[in-house]
Amino acid sequence: MTRPVLLVGQALLAPVVPLLAQDYDVMALWEEPDAAALARVDAVIWAGEFVLERALIDAMPRLSLIACFTVGYDGVDLALARERGIAVTHAGDANAQDVADHAIGLMIAHRRWIVGGDRHVRSGQWTMAAKTRTRSMGGAKLGIVGMGSIGIAVAERAQVMRMQVSWWGPREKPRLPWPRVASLDALARESDILLVAARADESNRGMISAAVLDALGPEGLLVNVARGQLVDEAALIAALTSGRLGGAAIDVYDPEPTDPARWADVPNVVLTPHIGGATHEAVAHMAQMLLANLTAHFAGQPLISPVRG
Template sequence: MSRPRLLVMSEAIEKLVRPPETEFDIVRLEGVGDRDAFLRQHGAGIAAALTSGVERFDQARFDLLPDLRLIATITAGVSGIDLVAAAARGIAVTNAGDLNAGDVADFAVTLMLAHAREVVANDRWVREDRWPEARRRPARSIATHRVGIVGLGHIGQAIAARLAPFGCEIAWWGPRPKPEAPWPRFDSLDELAAWATILIVAARGDDSTRGLVTRDVIEALGPEGLIVNVSRGFVIDEPAMIAALKDRRLGGAALDVFDREPIKGSDWAEVPNVLMAPHVAGVTHEAFAAVFAGALDNIRRHFAGQPLLRRLA
């Protein structure tokens, strides 16, 4: 019996997920120059693909993969996948779903607390021997903040649950009401930003959320406001955010993600009041083990004719 053909988008993904060659006929794209030309020649018969979610799967690429029926993604984001085109072709798409939501939420709250309580600046103050000269100015109590969460999916809900014990007010906005949510939903993102002192972006990162946090949203958050992003960099109008930070029209930013990654950190040297991390919110041993095993499990489920988990399309 022939093994099902599995397309693996990179050597790194293969090493992480480790699909057994005893189970699958693995088609590798690592080192391939013209990927479309390669798939035009070898794409027939490929029934499933294993991806990080950023690699391109659009109408044109689907034309090169006539037998593709599953795209299994190891992350929550699916910015490279045209979900509408996939659904129209009967191609299932799965992602990490809630498997790493708790760890991402932990990091979002960590970024918020570190920035709001000026942890890095206080560390620098001590290291620079400035403590004997004077104390730093007092920070604002976390309990007095109004935290607006953009997107109340798995990660957004986990963020809200973690913040509730701090005593701060919590509200959210997303494209669809969730009557079961215990936190109030604003009618628009602009209104949420105008109300909030801290805006945490946890929306799903795909074409529907590209540029969601506009210049107007940033302006509404204002010169005392803090924006935290654990979604995708392109969800925020990054040039508008940088300009607002430089002009002090936005109080601060704590960012785990950027529009084009990896960034050159020195390019941000003149951008004030920014706390940055290299896209690590979901990077824990436990989360990695769960999402990699989850992707492989869905591939096996697909070929066994079993229901898929965390299905998006």
């Protein structure tokens, strides 16, 4: 029996190749397969934050599935996939809990001066003459932009920490216990901490604008664990540098990897290298979801976690 042919799109997905090769014929895009090889491809394994070019899809007339290893799928043209009859899957909410943990960690790291305190001790600046005061998490007003799996997981944690939670998103979700604010600007004005947890697409690029940052203000903290493109990064750096924004804690950038020189002199910012969902447990779960979606697709069964464009 002929085995389905898979194309793995990014070198960062190379660790899954041996796993896939047990049941499929696998080729790697970074090894530059020729046109004849691409014409045999039945499914693409893709990291969803990368753009899947139309030209590559055109080169694979047999393509019937785009399987995103990741939770995000913003690099996939869903309209084109739908037009071509190509199914799209992703990792569902496989890493939502870990991303939520990281978001809370970023809030605590910045608000309680953990990173700055570490540098303070290491540089020999700590004396007994004065003690730095930080801000409590209890009672802090947390505004969440985007109340999907990650937003909900953060809200649950924040509630236990005695924070006041509200949110904004483009659609009402009446079953949620936390109040939805009328607009993004209003949420920023009412929040001490603004968490970006929305799904990214071209319609919301730069939604965290200079105006939103000004509404958050000189005492406010912006936390982004979603996608870098959701924040106007130049406006963010300008607001931090001028003191119009109190601080930022960032795990995602536009583009990635970010240029370290861009952040060298930016004050009041905690940076991590897009690791929010990168735990051993979450990645293992994502691999299981990928295999389950492939098995279902080639068996003609309902997909485990389809993207409905």
